[in-house]
Amino acid sequence: MVLLDYIIMIAKVLVIFGGLMGMVAYMTLFERRMVAFIQTRKGPNRVGFEGLLQPIADAIKLLSKEDVTPVNANRIIFNLAPVLTFVPALLTIAVVPVADNVSLFGKEIRMVISDMNIGILFILAVASMGIYGVILGGWSANSKYPLLGGLRASAQMISYEVSLGLALVGLLMVAGTFSLTEIVEQQDSILKLGIVRQPLGFILFSIAVLAETNRIPFDLPEAEAELVGGYNTEYSGMKFAMFFMAEYAHIITTSMVVTTLYLGGWQGPILPPVIWFLIKVVFILFAFVWIRGTLPRFRYDQLMRFGWLVMLPLALLNIFVTGVILAI
């Protein structure tokens, strides 16, 4: 029986991480095609049917590229940084319940890798570790633009992490639990969805997530026009690809977290839970791409001002209002 537990555990890890990696690969194609659609272009459509083999071609190209390390770089940290960015981006998925419990071999299997009772704190902890890859990647190259990009990125991520955490407090007050499994189970009707009970919290959390993942309109760390390429300027080949994969993995895992916390996770009528979960996740992913295709970039001072003078007070207001409503 213990052996069976281990097998189930390993199978869950393989399926969920495998699925995530597949999504990361096809997220690149999805984004390019969608942005092309928004900008009335065609996008990559030559490799395979409608460009479906494009991610594989990209991977082969990046793997076979020359890997350059700058002479003055701190080699160990330079090689460590892409890993430090990639791993936290993947780890979040460990606490996200992807479907309802399933009975197999007479055992109840929970469709989540680790059902911790502190799931939300785990997400925040992992998110706070994601900064290191960016800041160290920028610093270790020993070059001007990456350093500026890295410093900007870390300042931005620290600022918005405060709002990210505070936006969640409102939801925690309503839900009364830190466990993601329980939060999903609570949202079993439309009126009980996180987005209905915490509309302001949802908006704040989504904005903070955009900033955390360094996406437009918060993609200052990679502002091509002013910083060449940002913290990953000096990277090439597979290490560069890892930064990119980390960004996409981050987008996907945070979409899953938003889905779980505010959109009811796998809950939904008729269709099987996994399908509902994926529909909601893909919708959020589309919103990510949509925002990228339509919004310009913030200026740096605007970004900081917005984070501290708009997001933070609104997050506190949200907590206050939630408290008052709960008390009545």
Next chain:
Amino acid sequence: MQLAIFTIFSIMCIAGAILVITLRSPVSSAIALVFVMCTIAGLFALIGGLFVAAIQVIVYAGAVMVLFLFVIMLLNIKDELIQRDEKKLTRILGGVLGAAFLLEIGFFVRKGLTSGSPGLFMPAPNEFSSIESISTSIFTKYLFAFEVTSILLLVAIVGAIMLARGKGRTET
């Protein structure tokens, strides 16, 4: 299984701690310290203090050390500027203090081991095992200390803002 995980985490923790004090570059030292924080969080998680483990990562590894790194990078401290203190007195004093500290730790570990605890793994005290019990004890038993700490932090924040703005300068 528990022993194996404990051994792995302790070895990583001690190795990281040694790296913190032996590495010459301040940035590398800081990274090693982050590593130590994470392994300590792993040890907390092992004895069932999941909440404490998460807070350890969020506060120390995620917030404090990021600011540390930030400061190191902004000040751009060079390796050469940190020279080893060659004075004899400081060395002797440091050695004595270190030995005293080690003895102290050894004493308490021994006491813990002989006072009828179930082997190496004392489970975390109830107060630390779940969020409910931690918050209950914070807001009842340790209320005064908790509130005083929050005032202390508030004073520190106000002080930092005053220092950062400088004398007689208005907001830019």
